[in-house]
Amino acid sequence: MLIYVSSTVSEYKNELAELVRAFFPGVTVKTADNIEKVSYDDLIFKCCHKKIGDNIIETTVEFFNGTETKGKYHERFELDPNLSKLELRRLAKNRSKLLLYQALEEITGRCLEWGCLTGIRPTKIVHGLMDQGFEEEVILNILYDDYRVSSEKARLLIDIAKVQRPYFENNHPNKISVYINIPICSTKCLFCSFPSATIDRCNHLINDYILALEKEMEVMSQLAKEKGIEVESLYIGGGTPTSLNVIQLEKVLSAVDKHWGSQPWKEYTVEGGRPDTMDKEKLRLLKDFNVTRISINPQTMNNKTLELIGRDHRAEEIVHCFHMAREFAFDSINMDVIVGLPGEGTKEARHTIEVIEKLKPDNFTVHTLAVKRASRLKESLDDYKFASPELAVDMMDIFYKGAIAMGMTPYYLYRQKYMLGNMENIGFAIPSKESIYNMQIMEDQQTIWAFGAAAISKFVYPKEGRIERAPNVKNIDEYINRIDEMIERKLKLTF
Ligand code: SF4
Known part of the structure; x- marks a missing residue:
């Protein structure tokens, strides 16, 4: 059919x-x-x-x-x-x-729980209504009447918007965040659709890549000084930035420090991602360069699934890595999981959350599996067994309750195309440990200057209610060769 x-x-x-x-x-x-x-x-x-x-x-x-x-x-x-x-x-x-x-x-x-909403950022609707002065009860009614959003999801959106609003109060066009992309991983996960290359394939390009990154940051940091632009948060993501070896990682961190270190940022995140890319030396380096927030992302705590999705590590290594990272006293450690990985059901979700609850991370992010065109999974869908939409909802519920049991509250939410069970991705945090960067970017509240291959800068013009994007080319080689053009694209939108 x-x-x-x-x-x-x-x-x-x-x-x-x-x-x-x-x-x-x-x-x-x-x-x-x-x-x-x-x-x-x-x-x-x-x-x-x-x-x-x-x-x-x-x-x-x-x-x-x-x-x-x-x-x-x-x-x-x-x-x-x-x-x-x-x-x-x-x-x-x-x-x-x-x-x-x-x-x-x-x-x-x-x-459907989300009614006729298909957009990525449903919380934006609530912010819009709150800006117009509508009371909560009226917003709940609008979400049902205009979109058929269930009362449970509508309440969730309102609760999230209430957590976020104090963070947005002092937003100003001259306050931005900075994103640095390291589109490199140790292996490619089955479900991954990010434009990232494996380290063995691109190791020979990394020095030039870091030089290009430096060039991009140098021009823009100079401009920030001239224009009085302040950086509120820094985020090095990917890929898995810690796939770089210690020398390479140090070069990136030094470059970030040189260009943005004197800015009054409040949060500095590095996505560690996978435990097989982390060790004490790298953690010490992150700490020495004043990184405040890291991610250690299990996706699942079930070894069978980890193997199936192409991760080169076991659940025990995630636990070990987490304990090791805690010794360095970062302000916040985030853990990501995915609802609906092949072969998983409520039993596996329960096991995953039980292990995570014992670790007590500060942030916990629950993604719903979305089968994207660019992933290996899309090409081999028939080889795997997936949870039904109803089962996916039950798994999400297990993670949701686990987050609440850890003392967290939901603080950002977004949706994507092709999500299992038409659900959502949702970030939880211990109150006051919410990630500033995640909220600002997800709600389109702040300009983000993004550096590196496949990084997309976002320019927010609040007075005009307009957003413009400046994407960098995805391919690492091309990024290095066309670095001046990447800079030019950003400069055009900054004036
Ligand atoms: S670690 Fe993340 S970015 Fe790297 S391949 Fe896996 S999902 Fe993709």
Whole structure:
């Protein structure tokens, strides 16, 4: 069976298809303008959107099984002429999604916790409503009426927004964060879609890579000085930055220190990621360079799964690495897990959280497996067994309860395409240990200057409500060769 989705407004097409996908996990959903050949078991959703006069919009969703019409849903609504063009477009799109959602609910007999929301940052909607002065109860109602978000998820969004808001109070266009990308890992995990190379393949390029990074940072740090720009947080991510050897890592840390060390930053994160890339020497180095937050990411504490996903280490090494890192007294240690790794169910989730609870990290991040096009997993899906959406929800619940038992509260949340069970990624923290960088970037609250191959700088212009992105090229070789162009892209958006 195939499912086709068409829309008279082409810019809505992908989001409408995504919504249909959430109701039919595992079925191929295609967007199409002209649907000609279909077989009898294919499903078709035709979404039509018509403007009548100046302020009336008429939306229709027609549902076909093969060539037979099975249902027609229709709605007419009036637009407030005082809204800006952008708001009108957003509202019209949302009404189309809502009508399609209601049709899908009726057809399948299912409802989705996130309703018709398909965007990455649902918390942004809540911040927008809070900025307009709406009370919590009104926001809860809006989240249901306009998006059909369940009361549980709506409450979660409000709670997260309340944790975040004090951190955003002193945001200013001249306050930014800095991200440095080391797109290198020791091996490639099965599910990984990040543009990262394995260390054995790119070791010969690393010295030049660090020189290019330095050049990029030198120009921008000079500009920061001239413009009075302050750095609030620093983040070295990847990849796995600790895949670099001690000498290489020291060069990166020295470069960061040279260019950003005098800035009044409050948080400095290095993603350690994998325990097989960490040792005492590297941890000492991180501490010596004033790193305040590190990640040690198990993804799972089950050895069978670790082997299956291509990690070169065992769960016992994660525990050992964590204890070793604790001796260096970093302000905060984060641990990541993934819900829905192949072959895992509630038993495995329970084991993972039991081990993590004993370690007592400061931050705990729960990702939901998303099968991305660029991953090895996508190419070999049939070789693995995955949890059903219902089982994935139960696993998320186990991690959620585990985080609460560790004294944490949720503090950031985002969603991605193709997530198992149409769920979310959620970060927990011991109160006051929330990662500033994670909140600022996820909520699009702050400009992020990003350095290195595959790093994407984000320029936030709050007055205009506008965001511009400046992506660096993904390939390490190309990044080194085109470094001046990468700098130029950022400079253009800074003025
Ligand atoms: S450690 Fe992270 S970045 Fe590296 S391959 Fe695995 S998932 Fe990808």
